[in-house]
Amino acid sequence: MTEDDIRRTFLDLVTRVAPDLATDDIGGDDHLQDDLELDSMDVLNLVAAIHERLGVDVPEADYMEIATPNRAVTYLSGRLD
Amino acid sequence: MTRDTIRKSEADRRRAVLPDPAATRQSFRWEDAGAMLDGLPGGGLNIAFEAVDRHVAHGDGERLALRWLGKDGSTRDLTYAELMRETARFANVLRAHGLQPGDRLLSLMGREVALYVAALGTLKAGLVFSPLFSAFGPEPIRTRMEIGEANAMVTTESIYRRKIAPWRHEIPSLRTVFLADATAAPEGCVALGPAMADAADRFEVAPTAPDDMALIHFTSGTTGRPKGAVHVHDAVRAHAATGRFALNLRPGAVYWCTADPGWVTGTSYGIISPLVNGATMLVDEADFDLDRWYATLERERVQIWYTAPTAIRMMMRAGVEAAQPYDFSALEFLASVGEPLNPEGVVWGSEVFGRPFHDNWWQTETGGIMIANMAAEDIRPGSMGRPLPGITAGVVDTSGKTLRDCPPGEIGELALRPGWPSMMRAYLNEPARYAKAFRDGWYLSGDLAMRDAEGCFWFVGRADDLIKSSGHLIGPFEVESALIEHPAVAEAGVIGLPDETAGEVVRAYVSLNPGYTPSEGLEREIRGHARKRLGAAVAPREVIFRNTLPKTRSGKIMRRLLKARELGLPEGDISTLETDET
Numbered sequence: 001m002t003e004d005d006i007r008r009t010f011l012d013l014v015t016r017v018a019p020d021l022a023t024d025d026i027g028g029d030d031h032l033q034d035d036l037e038l039d040s041m042d043v044l045n046l047v048a049a050i051h052e053r054l055g056v057d058v059p060e061a062d063y064m065e066i067a068t069p070n071r072a073v074t075y076l077s078g079r080l081d
Numbered sequence: 082m083t084r085d086t087i088r089k090s091e092a093d094r095r096r097a098v099l100p101d102p103a104a105t106r107q108s109f110r111w112e113d114a115g116a117m118l119d120g121l122p123g124g125g126l127n128i129a130f131e132a133v134d135r136h137v138a139h140g141d142g143e144r145l146a147l148r149w150l151g152k153d154g155s156t157r158d159l160t161y162a163e164l165m166r167e168t169a170r171f172a173n174v175l176r177a178h179g180l181q182p183g184d185r186l187l188s189l190m191g192r193e194v195a196l197y198v199a200a201l202g203t204l205k206a207g208l209v210f211s212p213l214f215s216a217f218g219p220e221p222i223r224t225r226m227e228i229g230e231a232n233a234m235v236t237t238e239s240i241y242r243r244k245i246a247p248w249r250h251e252i253p254s255l256r257t258v259f260l261a262d263a264t265a266a267p268e269g270c271v272a273l274g275p276a277m278a279d280a281a282d283r284f285e286v287a288p289t290a291p292d293d294m295a296l297i298h299f300t301s302g303t304t305g306r307p308k309g310a311v312h313v314h315d316a317v318r319a320h321a322a323t324g325r326f327a328l329n330l331r332p333g334a335v336y337w338c339t340a341d342p343g344w345v346t347g348t349s350y351g352i353i354s355p356l357v358n359g360a361t362m363l364v365d366e367a368d369f370d371l372d373r374w375y376a377t378l379e380r381e382r383v384q385i386w387y388t389a390p391t392a393i394r395m396m397m398r399a400g401v402e403a404a405q406p407y408d409f410s411a412l413e414f415l416a417s418v419g420e421p422l423n424p425e426g427v428v429w430g431s432e433v434f435g436r437p438f439h440d441n442w443w444q445t446e447t448g449g450i451m452i453a454n455m456a457a458e459d460i461r462p463g464s465m466g467r468p469l470p471g472i473t474a475g476v477v478d479t480s481g482k483t484l485r486d487c488p489p490g491e492i493g494e495l496a497l498r499p500g501w502p503s504m505m506r507a508y509l510n511e512p513a514r515y516a517k518a519f520r521d522g523w524y525l526s527g528d529l530a531m532r533d534a535e536g537c538f539w540f541v542g543r544a545d546d547l548i549k550s551s552g553h554l555i556g557p558f559e560v561e562s563a564l565i566e567h568p569a570v571a572e573a574g575v576i577g578l579p580d581e582t583a584g585e586v587v588r589a590y591v592s593l594n595p596g597y598t599p600s601e602g603l604e605r606e607i608r609g610h611a612r613k614r615l616g617a618a619v620a621p622r623e624v625i626f627r628n629t630l631p632k633t634r635s636g637k638i639m640r641r642l643l644k645a646r647e648l649g650l651p652e653g654d655i656s657t658l659e660t661d662e663t
Contacts, residue, residue, distance in 0.1 A: 064372075
């Protein structure tokens with residue numbers, strides 16, 4: 001998967017969990033909880049969706065690595081190698 | 082699964098602020114709690130005076146009252162003397178803008194220092210303080226502002242712009258909006274920072290009487306609009322006593338309540354009780370984050386920690402290993418509230434922190450902790466503990482003409498004998514709903530419970546359709562109302578489904594208007610609509626399509642039946658069912 005694919009997939013999963021958001025309105029450095037108002041249950045659901053779609057298990061200690069789309073792309077790229 | 086009783090040692094009992102709860106239960110009268118307070122110098126009682134100013138008068142002004150931890154890693158400390166001056170400035174700002182005792186101020190912002198200053202400054206000025214959860218969407222905010230007839234509000238520029246400005250002028254009672262982070266305010270708003278800087282740092286506390294209204298806490302109803310539970314300044318007697326009895330609060334203790342003041346716990350035990358008891362309270366601006374929390378407990382040498390089952394379960398998910406690098410040796414008392422803590426969670430506290438979690442029970446209407454596992458009493462994991470001194474609790478059968486006391490082991494509704502000082506005094510403008518909460522000399526909590534032979538109470542479930550998600554009480558009616566505003570939705574039924582982390586999660590069943598067909602896209606659109614209106618904490622996590630929903634003859638959607646079917650439980654009495662689910 002290219003980084004673009006990962007970004008697209010990640011944003012798709014975010015907007016599935018939080019369909020009040022539109023992919024185009026989410027900035028790469030937007031913080032999921034502070035800026036986009038996802039709550040902690042949303043984050044858990046997002047982690048489950050990432051696992052299902054990409055097969056990547058994100059442990060609790062790494063949640064901050066997926067706190068923004070940019071960070072998530074870097075983190076998931078590393079985990080998918 | 083039942084777990085062994087956790088026995089407390091003699092040393093545990095000796096260390097407890099309340100070393101012999103059984104004896105104190107016999108002797109304690111609520112008048113005794115008056116001795117824990119000063120009262121206003123000129124007569125009267127004011128929560129903010131008891132929380133802040135009197136400690137300065139006693140010579141404790143240099144003690145740390147509040148340590149604020151910013152999301153960005155910064156910290157800000159306020160001593161009791163500094164907090165007295167800041168809250169005086171805020172009270173002066175209110176007066177300068179024509180706000181008088183009895184007026185109502187509503188807060189809507191994250192856990193920033195200004196929120197805490199505003200809460201106490203509002204009470205100091207004799208105004209009524211009503212905190213809202215900042216993650217609410219515009220709909221719940223507006224409803225509560227209308228019911229509360231807010232005269233002023235404190236919020237941030239961004240929240241104001243996004244959630245309030247579009248309809249602000251449709252709220253006739255609202256005169257002033259203070260923006261905590263603005264340097265120059267838009268029309269009709271006041272930039273709080275500059276106003277505070279110009280205000281005097283001395284203020285004579287408003288001469289409130291014990292029965293004057295102090296706080297309005299909103300809580301959800303099964304039907305109809307949310308209810309505004311009214312509390313008075315006299316509640317501070319309960320805040321003082323219950324903080325000692327149930328949380329071991331004492332002067333100088335480092336205490337961390339993780340609840341947001343938008344919910345009653347975050348005000349009663351996240352502002353008032355710790356300060357009244359002279360403790361040093363931590364406030365973390367950030368939400369739950371595993372490593373941040375563990376590091377905070379270690380670095381700040383937290384001694385008393387009051388948190389919630391959802392957070393505890395998230396920590397448990399991360400496993401014992403995640404906690405191992407940290408030193409929790411300062412911790413001496415752990416408590417939990419919001420929903421029942423499962424026995425595994427209680428015991429997990431002992432494994433990881435060296436202390437068990439002490440679950441306790443209360444609700445918005447009770448204003449303070451009523452039933453608790455106390456420091457000096459053994460814990461039966463999974464139980465909410467025993468009534469605090471001054472509290473008479475019972476389990477009653479409500480099905481007959483008059484209430485019947487249930488013997489130990491029988492499930493009934495958890496009830497309390499009215500008379501404790503922090504009991505709600507009204508549901509705002511709804512005397513009929515208030516009256517319905519009392520019967521035959523009992524306050525009926527709406528929770529189902531059982532008492533065991535040893536006098537411990539056990540939570541069983543809600544007697545009504547309210548949903549408890551991440552410790553927040555959610556009214557299905559409010560969610561359903563938002564859903565049917567979507568053009569595709571004809572009818573909606575909302576229930577809570579068990580969830581291992583959140584306790585319950587909100588699920589909606591909807592039927593569609595002609596011309597709409599179920600699809601994944603529509604499901605997302607409806608959920609997105611609900612999130613925009615209600616906010617993430619209240620909106621359904623899942624929307625299920627049905628052709629029709631089960632309804633009674635009078636057209637009421639039978640949520641209970643939706644839930645029973647979902648969980649494979651007995652359907653119970655369905656004699657009133659008119660239209661079945663398809």
